[in-house]
């Protein structure tokens with residue numbers, strides 16, 4: 154058989170951590186039609202390669218940590234963001250709160266060229282003040298300039314991100330502001346609108362990440378809204394999953410909506 158074989162070192166574009174080793178794979182180019190058996194072998198190799206390079210691979214231990222109550226949903230979310238975000242990216246924190254997620258995102262996008270941007274949104278002025286003061290304590294003035302804060306509803310996120318900015322992450326941490334007024338929470342209607350907006354502006358290879366607190370009134374309904382939205386996304390373009398503890402009903406659920414880099418043919 155006429156077959157050209159090449160050994161490639163694949164560096165997925167979503168990966169920014171140079172300390173991790175990338176597996177090498179054999180890629181074969183065939184000049185003749187191949188048998189069904191060879192085709193199956195090839196597509197299995199492709200499937201394995203895409204699994205190896207998926208942002209969820211490499212965080213297995215952290216997911217086990219979450220299952221055994223050793224890692225918080227937010228910590229696992231941050232580790233997965235790290236595998237998606239590249240220096241210089243544009244990302245959105247759709248619920249800034251006290252700014253911990255904003256800060257984590259800033260550390261991931263900031264580079265010397267000053268290209269990265271974090272658009273932070275919260276309906277409460279107090280939350281944005283809290284985010285700004287956390288940034289003041291934690292980052293340089295130059296880094297802080299990469300963060301743009303907006304006191305608006307996240308359903309309006311399209312209005313604040315410049316049109317040609319490739320958004321790679323939109324993150325939600327739903328519920329109420331810790332230490333704030335517990336009556337002010339995210340709500341299903343606007344969360345649904347915000348998810349639709351996020352879907353429109355996210356680039357292929359991007360991620361919509363949600364940590365959903367279900368212990369407050371309306372929290373469970375909101376999780377159902379998120380699940381219904383995720384269930385409606387096409388399999389060829391999205392990989393959607395949820396991590397939730399069944400016997401810890403008040404523990405937050407982690408919902409991840411990965412937009413495929415390349416649409417999968419069915």
Ligand SMILES: C[S@@+](CC[C@H](N)C(=O)[O-])C[C@H]1O[C@@H](n2cnc3c(N)ncnc32)[C@H](O)[C@@H]1O
Nearest residue numbers: 248249250251253254275276306307326330339
């Ligand atoms: C659980 S807190 C976020 C915690 C935050 N990510 C952190 O790291 O501290 C949820 C936040 O969502 C905000 N929020 C509620 N409804 C919103 C809306 N429609 N648009 C934007 N933010 C909203 C609340 O004011 C609150 O600060």
